[in-house]
Amino acid sequence: MKILPEISRTLSEYLLIPGLTTEDCTPDTVDLGAPLVRHRVGEEPGIRVATPMVSAIMQAVSSPALAVALAQVGGLSFIHQNQLIEDQAADVLAVKRHKAGFRTGDVTVAPRTPLGEVARLLADTEQGVAVVTENGEADGEFAGIISLDDFHLERHGAGASAGNRMRGRSGLVTAPASVSLSEANELIWQHHLDVLPVVDGGRVVSMVLKSDYQAHKTYHRASVDAEKRLRVGAGINSRDFKDRIPALVEAGADVLCLDSSDGYSVYQAKTLEFARETYGEDVFVGAGNVVDGRAFRYLADAGAAFVKVGIGGGAICTTREQKGIGRGQASALLDVVQARDAHALETGVYVPLCCDGGLLSDSHMAMALAMGADFIMLGRYFARLDESPSRKLQIGGQWYKEYWGEGSRRAQNEARYGQRGRMAFEEGVDGYVPYAGSLYDNVERTRAKITSTMISCGSTNLRDFHRDAVLVPVSAESFKQTGAEVQLRRPAVDSGE
Incomplete structure (x- = not known):
């Protein structure tokens, strides 16, 4: 037996000391970009994210819809593995079909397809x-396009065929597969188009929509690969x-x-x-979770x-309670960061750290980044949002979304926890989290808060933040002052003063 000479501390037990805010420290100059994968010190990583936020590998969190939204704002999602290999691969493929500015034809129909079926397919896929x-196959000969603006079910009849209402190929402006996004948008505006099919031979390979033009400007931080497809983990x-890795x-x-x-x-x-051994340096595989330098070095x-850092700190996790295993997230991070930096000095290879768990607020995220995490993994945060796959329901007048842990009985995640058949005990719970709206709004708000924290600390990028941040432990009395209760004014009785 060995007892470490320390107190296991959480992210709540520290505060940041402000640094000198210079004229260079403005929101426009702060770069939250972070390496996602290992790389030689001084060289660019193979994958980098503009927003250091990734979604947890959970059924209640990482759906294709959330993966698309998170990649658009510069983060990355990890599609969960507690499903059939072919289903997980299909989810990944669904995200990769999204090319920045270019859409693949998620809905393909034949000229004989009834309009009622066309309407249902478009509604189901939100296209x-x-x-x-x-x-009627995606690789079939291109005949035309049809949108909800081309027909009305009551006027034209649900049984009428798509061929009667489609815009035929001969009357469409199209572009070759070599077209750039700027060239495609120029054609859209020049010819007053709402959609531009991109054609290779007789097959449509993608489409550019006028409605996506502003979205492309909005999502300038998008995580994309060399082919401008959205990235996904x-x-x-x-x-x-x-079997799973090759698929x-x-x-x-x-x-x-x-x-x-x-x-x-x-x-x-x-x-x-x-x-x-199978893929060499072409496939990146992260590992974890760990809470000390020994485990980091091993992986x-x-x-x-x-390497992911954190055991038992997640809002939905009960590993500490059930097994007595874990460590305060701050203590774990500080130990592993030291090991990572020593490993980089020794080997010349930088292995990024992901803080996974113990992040109850935006200030905790800033604290984790200050302590040396390169990016953060979030479950509860994303489970609350429109784009997560769980149900939204109303309880006592308040809206919630379902949220359950991968160690819960509901998840039955044998691959993660190894309990075959009937679970002997649970390492996670099944519950609800308050609904919080759109991912786009929430991530933008979180980015603004982290940016503001970095400005107060005199840092304009995460590397400088790691190096220059000054932290101080917080006493119990400090906690009391921070959390002093104030009765908030209710708008309904505001006198207007």
């Missing part, structure tokens, strides 16, 4: 336009990795991550070895693309 091909486990790589996953509550194991090392030496 505004469908591609019409001769055989995927979770894997140390059981079926020999996810084939689907186009940009980065993979081992999904485990405790990553300090030979099983994770074997999974990393398989990926390295870094095994080839982890990044």
Whole structure:
């Protein structure tokens, strides 16, 4: 037995001391960009994100819809692995079909398809336009396009065929596959188009929509690959990795991550070895979770693309209660950051750290980044939003969204926790979180808060923030002052003073 000479501390137990805010420290000059994968010191990483936020590998969080939205604002989502391999690969492919400014034809119909079916498909996929091909298949001969503006079910009849209302190929302005986004948008404005089909031979490969023009300007931080497709990650486990990794790589996953509550194991090392021997440096696999320098070094030496830090700190996690395993998130981060920096000095390779858990507020996120985390993984934060896959429901006049842990009985995540058949105990709970609206609004607000914190500390990028941040532990009395209760004024009885 060994007892560490420390108190296990959380992110709540520290405050940042302001640094000198210079004229260079403005919101426009602050760069929140961070490396996502290992790289040589002084060189650019293979994957970088403009917003240092990724979504947790959870059923209640990381759907294709959330992955698209998060990539658009500069982050990245990890599609969960607690599902059939083919289903997870299909989710990854659904995200990769989204090219920045270019859309793939998610809905393809034949000229004979009834208008009622066209309307249903467009509604189910939240698309505004469908591609019409001769055989109704995505790789079929291009015949035209049809949108909800081209027909009205009561006027034209649900049983009428799409061919009667579609805009035929001969009357459409199209562009070749080599067209750039700026060229495509120029054609749209020049010819007063709402949609521009991009054609390769007789097949539509993508579409550019006028409605996406402003979106392209808005999402200038989007996480995209070399082909301008949105980036997406995927979770894997140390059981079926020999089958799951190839399927996810084939689907186009940009980065993979081992999904485990405790990553300090030979099983994770074997999974990393398989990926390295099979794909060399072309496939990135993150690992974890860990809470000390020993475990970080083990996974870094095994080839982890990044390492996740945190055991038992998640809002939905009960690992500490059930198994007595874990560490305060601040203590874990400070230990692992020291090990990461020593490893970089020794090997010349920088292995990014992901803070996973213990992040109850935006200020905690800023604190984790100040302590040395490169990016943060969030479950509860994203589960509250419109784009998460869980149900939205009203309880006592308040709107909530369902949220459950991967260690809960509801998840039945055997690949993550190894309890076969009936679960002997749970390491997570099943509940609700207050509904918080749009991902776009929430992430923008969080970015603004972190940016403001960095400005107060005199930093304009995360590397400087890591180096220059000054922190101080907070006493119990400080907590009392921070949390002093104030009766808030209610707008309904505001006298207007």
